[in-house]
Amino acid sequence: MKSLKIGVCGVGNVGGAVLDNITNAPDIVRDNGGVNIEVSQVGARKGKSVVPFDLDVTTNLMDIAANSDIDVLVELIGGCDLAKDLVEESIRKGKNVVTANKALISTHGDELFQLAKDHGVQIGFEASVAGGTPVIKALREGLVANKVNWFAGILNGTTNYILSKMSDDNSSFEDALKEAQDLGLAESDPTMDVDGTDAAQKASILSALAFNTPFDFRSVSYEGIESVSSDDILYAEELGYSIKHIAYGSIEGDEVHVSAYPTFVSNDQLLSQVGQQMNALEISCDGIGSTVYYGPGAGPKPTASAVIADLVDIANGGWPETGSAGKKNKLLKEGKQEFSRYYNLEVKNEAGAIAKVSALFAASDISIEALIQKESKQTNQEQSHVPVIIITGPLSDLNALQMLENLGSVEEITNSVKQFRIHNAL
Amino acid sequence: MKSLKIGVCGVGNVGGAVLDNITNAPDIVRDNGGVNIEVSQVGARKGKSVVPFDLDVTTNLMDIAANSDIDVLVELIGGCDLAKDLVEESIRKGKNVVTANKALISTHGDELFQLAKDHGVQIGFEASVAGGTPVIKALREGLVANKVNWFAGILNGTTNYILSKMSDDNSSFEDALKEAQDLGLAESDPTMDVDGTDAAQKASILSALAFNTPFDFRSVSYEGIESVSSDDILYAEELGYSIKHIAYGSIEGDEVHVSAYPTFVSNDQLLSQVGQQMNALEISCDGIGSTVYYGPGAGPKPTASAVIADLVDIANGGWPETGSAGKKNKLLKEGKQEFSRYYNLEVKNEAGAIAKVSALFAASDISIEALIQKESKQTNQEQSHVPVIIITGPLSDLNALQMLENLGSVEEITNSVKQFRIHNAL
Numbered sequence: 001m002k003s004l005k006i007g008v009c010g011v012g013n014v015g016g017a018v019l020d021n022i023t024n025a026p027d028i029v030r031d032n033g034g035v036n037i038e039v040s041q042v043g044a045r046k047g048k049s050v051v052p053f054d055l056d057v058t059t060n061l062m063d064i065a066a067n068s069d070i071d072v073l074v075e076l077i078g079g080c081d082l083a084k085d086l087v088e089e090s091i092r093k094g095k096n097v098v099t100a101n102k103a104l105i106s107t108h109g110d111e112l113f114q115l116a117k118d119h120g121v122q123i124g125f126e127a128s129v130a131g132g133t134p135v136i137k138a139l140r141e142g143l144v145a146n147k148v149n150w151f152a153g154i155l156n157g158t159t160n161y162i163l164s165k166m167s168d169d170n171s172s173f174e175d176a177l178k179e180a181q182d183l184g185l186a187e188s189d190p191t192m193d194v195d196g197t198d199a200a201q202k203a204s205i206l207s208a209l210a211f212n213t214p215f216d217f218r219s220v221s222y223e224g225i226e227s228v229s230s231d232d233i234l235y236a237e238e239l240g241y242s243i244k245h246i247a248y249g250s251i252e253g254d255e256v257h258v259s260a261y262p263t264f265v266s267n268d269q270l271l272s273q274v275g276q277q278m279n280a281l282e283i284s285c286d287g288i289g290s291t292v293y294y295g296p297g298a299g300p301k302p303t304a305s306a307v308i309a310d311l312v313d314i315a316n317g318g319w320p321e322t323g324s325a326g327k328k329n330k331l332l333k334e335g336k337q338e339f340s341r342y343y344n345l346e347v348k349n350e351a352g353a354i355a356k357v358s359a360l361f362a363a364s365d366i367s368i369e370a371l372i373q374k375e376s377k378q379t380n381q382e383q384s385h386v387p388v389i390i391i392t393g394p395l396s397d398l399n400a401l402q403m404l405e406n407l408g409s410v411e412e413i414t415n416s417v418k419q420f421r422i423h424n425a426l
Numbered sequence: 427m428k429s430l431k432i433g434v435c436g437v438g439n440v441g442g443a444v445l446d447n448i449t450n451a452p453d454i455v456r457d458n459g460g461v462n463i464e465v466s467q468v469g470a471r472k473g474k475s476v477v478p479f480d481l482d483v484t485t486n487l488m489d490i491a492a493n494s495d496i497d498v499l500v501e502l503i504g505g506c507d508l509a510k511d512l513v514e515e516s517i518r519k520g521k522n523v524v525t526a527n528k529a530l531i532s533t534h535g536d537e538l539f540q541l542a543k544d545h546g547v548q549i550g551f552e553a554s555v556a557g558g559t560p561v562i563k564a565l566r567e568g569l570v571a572n573k574v575n576w577f578a579g580i581l582n583g584t585t586n587y588i589l590s591k592m593s594d595d596n597s598s599f600e601d602a603l604k605e606a607q608d609l610g611l612a613e614s615d616p617t618m619d620v621d622g623t624d625a626a627q628k629a630s631i632l633s634a635l636a637f638n639t640p641f642d643f644r645s646v647s648y649e650g651i652e653s654v655s656s657d658d659i660l661y662a663e664e665l666g667y668s669i670k671h672i673a674y675g676s677i678e679g680d681e682v683h684v685s686a687y688p689t690f691v692s693n694d695q696l697l698s699q700v701g702q703q704m705n706a707l708e709i710s711c712d713g714i715g716s717t718v719y720y721g722p723g724a725g726p727k728p729t730a731s732a733v734i735a736d737l738v739d740i741a742n743g744g745w746p747e748t749g750s751a752g753k754k755n756k757l758l759k760e761g762k763q764e765f766s767r768y769y770n771l772e773v774k775n776e777a778g779a780i781a782k783v784s785a786l787f788a789a790s791d792i793s794i795e796a797l798i799q800k801e802s803k804q805t806n807q808e809q810s811h812v813p814v815i816i817i818t819g820p821l822s823d824l825n826a827l828q829m830l831e832n833l834g835s836v837e838e839i840t841n842s843v844k845q846f847r848i849h850n851a852l
Contacts, residue, residue: 002746021571025573028570028571028572028573029570029571031638032566032570032571033567033570033571033746034746034747035746126568131714132569132572132714132717133568133717134563134564134567134568134569134717137560137563137564137567137568138560138563138564138568140458141459141560141563141567141735141738141739142552142559142560142563142564142732142735143558143560143731143735144454144455144458144459144734144735144738145447145454145455145458145459145730145731145734145735145738146454146558146731147451147454212457270696270699270700270720273696273699274696285731287727287728287731288557288558288721288722288725288727288728288731289721289722289728290720290721291558291559291560291719291720291721291722292718292719292720292721293717293718293719293720294696294716294717294718294719294720295714295715295716295717295718296714296715296717299714301713301714302713302714302715304571305569305571305572305711305713305714306568308570308571309567309568309569309570309571312567312570312571312746313567315746316743316745316746317742317743319742320428320459320460320461320738320741320742321460
């Protein structure tokens with residue numbers, strides 16, 4: 001049987017689950033994967049007290065890089081500072097690396113993979129996207145024979161939980177977030193989840209695999225879900241949609257665009273049915289069409305499952321070096337992706353106001369597919385303005401921004417206009 | 427770059443798609459998979475006229491096994507006769523094998539894998555289940571760190587198309603089947619699809635991987651979809667279910683049961699949303715819970731995609747030998763799996779009839795979760811009997827069979843009672 005000696009750095013929830021799995025259920029990996037994994041050393045800055053296993057623990061994480069007994073560094077400390085130094089030094093010492101660190105891969109992936117290539121070692125990062133659902137494996141192995149045209153993914157469990165909760169229970173954003181925090185599904189500082197950063201990092205990793213772009217998180221355009229209101233959720237339901245935070249990547253020629261925004265997803269799409277804190281990724285390829293991968297996107301056990309799958313792959317020879325060297329496609333930030341759009345406006349309740357708004361869309365050559373004037377909710381007051389929902393035909397992000405600006409200058413519109421994408425693809 | 431020389435036997439739709447992909451888009455596999463695949467020889471019983479590529483063609487398929495230039499036999503002729511001889515002879519000659527042949531693997535898998543082990547070669551069979559969706563890869567690689575508790579799958583595209591059509595358009599079974607045939611989604615002889623054999627074969631392959639059982643299709647219990655009527659579809663919708671043909675495998679201790687039956691699937695389950703001819707597989711593991719894989723389950727391009735993914739894997743070293751040798755779990759045919767059930771009865775429209783039926787369920791210790799007496803459809807005639815729908819709590823297949831027999835002896839029941847499983851798992 002093959003064997004692998006690993007050094008695990010970072011003993012939080014995920015690190016604990018990795019150590020627990022390897023220590024307490026080694027027969028599963030032996031039987032299923034034909035590999036005997038042994039933990040040679042654990043790096044934990046807080047020392048042995050946080051490692052509830054009888055293992056060699058060091059508080060100096062760089063000891064793991066220096067330990068010549070170790071075949072693979074398992075990096076679970078996160079961030080781009082110490083983690084980067086540790087990964088680089090481990091690679092230089094001839095170690096393979098398995099990491100769940102999406103920030104590191106999406107920011108420094110290119111240099112790290114070059115370094116790994118120079119030293120003849122492998123980097124596994126299945127755990128960095130979609131937790132226990134093997135989407136990286138599907139992209140680079142299962143779908144290896146296909147050209148990917150686009151992907152659409154629900155990649156952040158916290159925001160999906162919040163949006164699902166707002167929809168299922170008519171909760172406010174604040175209440176849903178609070179509940180996610182109480183359940184341990186959101187950090188005490190949930191900024192990176194809620195503002196879309198986490199999903200954008202993951203989307204940039206998918207882009208590198210699907211479209212052979214650089215790992216470059218900064219070229220992803222994104223927004224979070226803070227702007228989604230209970231009203232938007234209700235209007236979406238009325239119109240046959242669910243609101244999801246969708247990371248979308250697409251390629252035209254050698255130009256790739258990746259973005260992550262709150263998006264209306266038609267209820268006949270599988271992605272619209274993904275509730276709770278679950279993740280899902282739809283990958284559309286030439287010839288075979290769409291495949292969808294659904295599962296838990298975070299959490300100690302799912303993430304540990306992905307880490308161990310990478311370890312088994314490395315024991316069995318790792319992954320081929322792929323991508324036409326040096327011939328990467330371009331990851332561009334300009335908003336060229338075309339989507340139908342939802343607009344939520346408040347319009348003065350006076351003659352001619354709606355006609356003026358409609359005319360503005362027509363003047364910009366944007367087709368209106370549906371326009372719904374709602375009754376004002378202020379039934380006990382003067383009905384000074386009424387909500388108007390408009391669904392348009394496809395327009396690019398750039399044109400959508402321009403349209404928002406145009407609408408902003410219409411004096412009959414009394415709110416700060418909201419616009420969301422609509423994902424209709426079959 | 428790694429390279430692989432293959433011999434392709436069988437040039438139907440799938441074989442044509444494999445040759446087309448390798449011949450016309452070799453750069454995709456080179457860039458994505460780091461492998462140069464070369465077709466050394468094609469075996470086509472009808473000869474060069476059916477091979478629209480400039481390739482060496484032989485009408486004697488055993489020539490492929492004998493050709494020492496070939497690294498991998500791609501077996502796409504199907505069935506268990508010539509295909510078996512060809513695969514065995516190729517293995518004996520030191521060739522790896524990639525096959526889409528579910529009948530062969532599900533019937534002779536154990537002896538073929540033993541033969542392959544003896545000769546140090548690999549057998550890839552990703553294409554035998556779920557076409558272009560990499561479910562075999564997910565099971566034996568992506569989920570390698572987990573104990574599978576159960577799987578539930580829509581594994582036959584033809585029956586899913588028929589059931590979806592019956593539901594979407596209120597078509598009869600016959601009309602939906604006819605349409606599937608017109609669209610090329612069903613064979614002119616659709617028996618193997620419609621009677622559940624195809625799904626059962628695929629389920630037995632999944633069982634071997636998920637539960638370390640022998641490949642033994644004959645130990646799967648199954649029925650087809652012929653018994654599903656338009657009325658059942660309507661009742662299901664009323665009750666919040668879709669009817670799907672579900673292959674279900676589960677393990678208790680070292681006992682495994684695998685079965686494939688028409689099944690009510692609750693509309694809050696992702697599997698209930700799988701329409702058209704699509705396939706989907708839900709795999710539930712300890713710790714990480716459910717992951718779901720969705721995609722095209724058949725067709726030339728999806729199947730070719732899976733065949734080529736296997737070829738790339740073989741070029742990169744293949745798969746580890748796994749499973750505790752000789753220590754297989756048992757695949758048992760007794761119906762021990764427990765499900766809630768749907769019963770469709772016609773009961774004489776007379777006092778006390780329903781009470782008698784209810785009492786029979788109570789006497790067998792089966793809880794009735796819902797009972798709906800429908801109005802008779804025969805509004806212009808004497809209403810001699812009325813439809814009665816009963817939803818029960820969980821009972822085993824054995825007990826369900828016994829209950830059917832008991833109901834058959836109730837003189838107030840005028841139809842041949844129908845019973846379907848209900849899949850509610852979250």
